[in-house]
Amino acid sequence: MSPRKVYADQADIGTPLVRELVAAQFPQWAALPLEPIDSGGLVNAIYRLGPDLSVRLPLRPSTAGIVQREQAKLAALAPFLPVAIPSVEAIGTPTKAYPGEWSIHRWLPGAHPSPSTLVDPRGLATDLAAFIDAFRQINLPDRPPAYPGERRTRAPMASLDSPTRKAIDDLADLIDTRAALASWEESLAAPYDGREVWVHSDLTPSNLLVSPKGRLTAVLDFETSGLGDPACDLFPIWYLLPATVHPEFRTTLNTDPPTWLRGRGRVLSQALTVLHHLKDTNPALATSARHAISNVLATP
Template sequence: MSPRKNHADQADIDTPLVRELVAAQFPQWAALPLEPVDSGGLCNAIYRLGSDLSVRLSLWPAGTDVVQREQAKLAALAPFLPMAIPTVEAIGSPTDAFPGTWSVHRWLAGTHPSPGALVDPRGLATDLAAFVDAFRRIDLPDRPPAYPGERRTRAPMVSMDSSTRKAIDELDGLIDTRAASASWEESLAAPYDGREVWVHSDLTPSNLLVSAEGRLTAVLDFETCGVGDPACDLFPVWYLLPANLRDEFRAALDVDDATWLRGRGRVLSQALIVLPHYKDANPATANYARHAIREVLAAPR
């Protein structure tokens, strides 16, 4: 089985290739069972290796420094966070068959939550707020920007404007484009005081794992985390949480009106951009985007 092809130019990755890479570079794990994981992710192919490990390969092979930076970042962040996050156990070298660096991670148990099918919505909302609050409180000397193009600006979402409006036009007939434009313009106008905190920046359901009891057990994919607008970590509000718990989540994080509007706009922008690209190629991602768009457009303005 190969990962779903979302783009024509992504790397060709399949089980025999991954098995060959592991056997050649990490023979201590060569005999372990290997199977692909349909994570719904857009950037990496994931394979489970035995019961305790996973192999991650970028769909667009990256250089060694990228994976090493990720390893260092995860190790630095982990002590501050109340939930499990990935740990890089080993870094694989490029080969002729796969010309990028790849990594072996510790396996994290759980399943991706699905909006509308949450076992313990209030407990999950509490866990997510605790994670975001802990993330905001991190104080490390290295402060990489979550969105480099937005640094040192009082209007951090302006750089997203043209791509968002383009996506709205592409979805004419599939969504209420007038409502989407009105919601986006309101969020775009929300002021920003320049305060920066540590943010994960992509707390969508595909990056969250929950237990059978419905509580948050782990958070995945820290490639784009860094310091930025606190609104970046309000994604669960519209991607996942039921409407009756949003005020509780907001109160737990003491979110002001302007930050709430910017957060809503960031969710809308991402979902609008994702949907036209993945509505056929990646149904799971497209369904998450559709849900987020519906929830944002249903919210009072």
């Protein structure tokens, strides 16, 4: 099993290649069982290595030190957070067969939550609010920006305006474009005082793990985490949590109306973009995006 094709320049990755890389560079783990994981992600091919490890290979190989920066960031953040996050156990070097850095992580147990099968929505909302609040309190000397591609202005959502409007236009056969445009423009106009805190910036179900009892056990994928608008971490409201727990979640995080609107807009923008690009190639992410869009457009 090889990862689904996402990019034209995607590396040719398969189980034999991963076995070869592990055996050559980390022989202490060469005898462990290796199993591909269909994560539906857009960044890494993931393989489970024995009971306690996973192998991650970027779909687009790079030698730009991305994996080392990830290792340093995760190690710095972990002591401040109330649930487990990934830890990089080893970093593999490029080869002719795979011309980029790759990594071995500690395996984190749990399952991705689904909005239709939440066991304990209120408990999960409490856990997520505690994670977001703890993240906001972090104060480290290294202060990278979240979403580094966005313009660093007092209105950072402006950089999302053009692609969001294009996605709305291109999805005319799938969504209520008039409602989507009205919602987006209302969020785009919400004021922002420029206050920045540490944010994860992508708290979607595919980046969360829960226990059989429905409580949060781990958060994944910190690639775009950094300093940003507090609204960036309101994603669970529209992607995952039922409306019955929204008021408590919002109050716990001291979310004022402008922040709520900006958060709603960011969710809409991301979900529209995901649906636009992946509706035919990644059913799981497209379904999650549709759910979020539906919830945003149902919000008064």
